[in-house]
Amino acid sequence: xxxxxxxxxxxxxxxxxxxxxxxxQNLNHDAMYWYRQDPGQGLRLIYYSQIVNDFQxxxxxxxxxxxxxxxxxxxLTVTSAQKNPTAFYLCASRANLGEKLFFGSGTQLSVL
Amino acid sequence: xxxxxxxxxxxxxxxxxxxxxxxxxxxxxxGLFWYQQHAGEAPTFLSYNVLDGLEEKGRFSSxxxxxxxxxxxxxxxxxxxxxxxxxxxxxxxxxxxxxxxGTGTRLQVFP
Numbered sequence: 001x002x003x004x005x006x007x008x009x010x011x012x013x014x015x016x017x018x019x020x021x022x023x024x025q026n027l028n029h030d031a032m033y034w035y036r037q038d039p040g041q042g043l044r045l046i047y048y049s050q051i052v053n054d055f056q057x058x059x060x061x062x063x064x065x066x067x068x069x070x071x072x073x074x075x076l077t078v079t080s081a082q083k084n085p086t087a088f089y090l091c092a093s094r095a096n097l098g099e100k101l102f103f104g105s106g107t108q109l110s111v112l
Numbered sequence: 113x114x115x116x117x118x119x120x121x122x123x124x125x126x127x128x129x130x131x132x133x134x135x136x137x138x139x140x141x142x143g144l145f146w147y148q149q150h151a152g153e154a155p156t157f158l159s160y161n162v163l164d165g166l167e168e169k170g171r172f173s174s175x176x177x178x179x180x181x182x183x184x185x186x187x188x189x190x191x192x193x194x195x196x197x198x199x200x201x202x203x204x205x206x207x208x209x210x211x212x213x214g215t216g217t218r219l220q221v222f223p
Contacts, residue, residue: 004154031209033209035213040120040215041215042116042199042201042212042213042214042215042216043155043199043201043211043213044213045210045211048209048210050209058210088152090154090155094209097207097209098142098143098203098206100145100157100160101145101147101155101157101211102157103147103154103155103156104154105153105154106152106153106154108152
């Protein structure tokens, strides 16, 4: 079955630690996205990539980094510079510009 | 500025009809999406409107009025499994990948 896989489902981060969230898709989609979801707030865009080896900052990119070395993969690193990382992180992809997004099942990141 | 408003919570009874409203103020408009999200799960696509009018898809319908900056999602014959959050999202222009999401409306369906 085609889809988007995020791992892990739950992740804990210690002070000063970088952590990486995985996102893999086998839908052959060109574009991939990372969103952050906090209680009482809408989804906010962190980074997006429209093609391999290229990505753009979203609205809240500070404290995060990404890479897009393969079409199927778009990992997100939450760095120690992100002072409030606790949130639900959603990865998404889409086939063509303007079309609906397909979402992964999310990663809940918490700080120890 | 950019602003998308939805009610925070709504309740309804099984078998009833519920209408979830979404108003938006954005610098441009090139389509509005509705997604359903069960707690702790991935949002799933429900509907897309780019022209004024009603789009019907089974028990779910979505309406758009561009002149009023207004959309609604209509859910008929409510079922317990419809208890979820419903997210409204606007695409500002034809050549952008960015969506602006509302805070979502949490719907609880009671027997």
